[in-house]
Amino acid sequence: MRRRSFVKAGAASAVLAATGLPSCKISRQVPEVTADNIPMWKGFNLLExxxxxxxxxxxxxxxxxxxxxxxNFARLPMSYWTWGDVNDWSKIDEATLKHIDEAINYGQKHRVHVNLNFHRAPGYCINGGDLEPYQLFEDEEAQDATRFHWRTFAKRYQGIPNYDLSFDLLNEPPFIPEAQHNPVMLSVIEAIRDADPDRLIVVDGLAVGRDPIIGFADKNVVQSTRGYDPMRVSHHEASWIPGSDIWPEPTWPLTTDEETVDQAKLRQQLIEPWQTVVTQGVKVHVGEWGAYNQTPHEVALAWMEDLLQLWQEAGWGWALWNLRGSFGVLDSGREDVEYEDYQGHKLDRKMLELLQAYL
Incomplete structure (x- = not known):
């Protein structure tokens, strides 16, 4: 893909995408939501x-x-491959964007905030990023494309209230310094705000969401963190985590040869580092968290409750990964749960009630 042809074709595609006025532009009175005044959003990731x-x-x-x-919250982690083309970043598939229109409509209808996230952006994904032809934090081609794709979304959804919709720019940026990360992502923020100046923007922390971005404390964005530590509890026997199949079966609190991890340790690891930006007025949200279905159920629930208590104290909302699936309350495939039949699904009632206790 040559950069000049991408830019020319991309401009034409952006105009085309912006002219398709989606039905989700509903006019109604809703509370004002800004980066320094967000609701207590709690919900789930939807993985379509x-x-x-x-x-x-x-x-x-x-x-x-x-x-x-x-x-009241649905995070939609999305791969641009579903509406785009890894071999031609100027292409936008209108049929897929209509699926996203529908999700925003559903959110408006049922009063569930929709948070659109690029789980895979042109040039970067936490899973299989080497499959991209250019790299987002190194190559101008990928940066141009990511700005183009987000600008397309900004134009399409311009005017939808922040109460209903926000943009989460990039899932779990890598372990890179702010000096490499911040200029790239600031250019994406500027591209969105050129099209939709008031859009609520969420930025994931560095080090796959674990570290606050100090340089963005004054950029009028929400920052998103994670709730997966310790990985030996959250990702026991997860096939995509090397070595997890030989970890001992976890307990909670977790005791290893090196240390004991309990709620106090989690506060130290997951809450205290973020106070640097919180004290500057930044709002924090936990974009993903949960335990894979190979973690014993009672261990998972005990660990989850300690996290929920910490986030309640901190005033942070959260979104479980996922609603339906191996981390969720529906159809999770755990062998140690007595499921309840619920609207065609297998419901983990204990997990659901634990989450509801912290709404």
């Missing part, structure tokens, strides 16, 4: 488009269930 291997439409039933249970 996160890995680029599947491209299913979102389900209204998910939004209705979340709302019926008292949740």
């Amino acid at each position: 488009k996160f890995d680029g291997q599947s491209n299913k439409p979102y389900r209204e039933s998910d939004f209705k269930m979340m709302a019926d249970w008292g949740f």
Whole structure:
């Protein structure tokens, strides 16, 4: 892909995408939401488009269930492969964008905030980033493309209230210094704000979401962190984590030869480092967290409750990974749970009630 041809074709595609006025532009009175005044958002990740291997439409039933249970937040981690082309970053598939329109509609209908996240952006993904032709934090081609794709979304959804919609720019940036990360992501922020100046923007912390971005404390953005530590509890026997199959079965608190990890340790690791930006007025949200289905259920619940207590004290919202699937409350495939039949799903009632206790 030559850069000049990408820029020329990309400009034409942006105009085309911006002219398709999606039905989710509903005019109604809603509370004002800004980066320094966000609701206590709590909910789930919905994974229809996160890995680029599947491209299913979102389900209204998910939004209705979340709302019926008292949740108000849906994070949509998405791979640009579902609406774009790794070999031609100027292409935008209108059919996939209509799926996203539908999700925003469902959120508006059921009063569930929709947070759009690029799990894979042109030039970067935490999983298989080497599959990209250029690298986001190194190559201008990938930076141009990422700005173009986010600008397309900004134009398409211009005017939808922040109460209903926010943009989470990039899932879990790598272990790089702020000097390498910040100029790239600031250029993406500027591209969005050129099209939609008031759009609420969320930026994931560095080191795959674990470290606050000090240089963005004054950029009028929410910062997103993670709740997966210790990995020996959250990712026991997870096939995508090398060595997790030989970890001893976890307990909570977790005791290893090196240390004991308990709630106090989690406060030290997951809460205290973020006070640097919190004291400057930055709002923090936990974009992902949860325990894989090979962690014993009672261990997972005890660990989850300690995290929920910490986030309640800190005033942070959160989104479990996921609603349906191996980390979720529905169809998680755990062997040590007595599931309840619920609207065609297998419901982990204990986990659901634990989450509801912290709404």
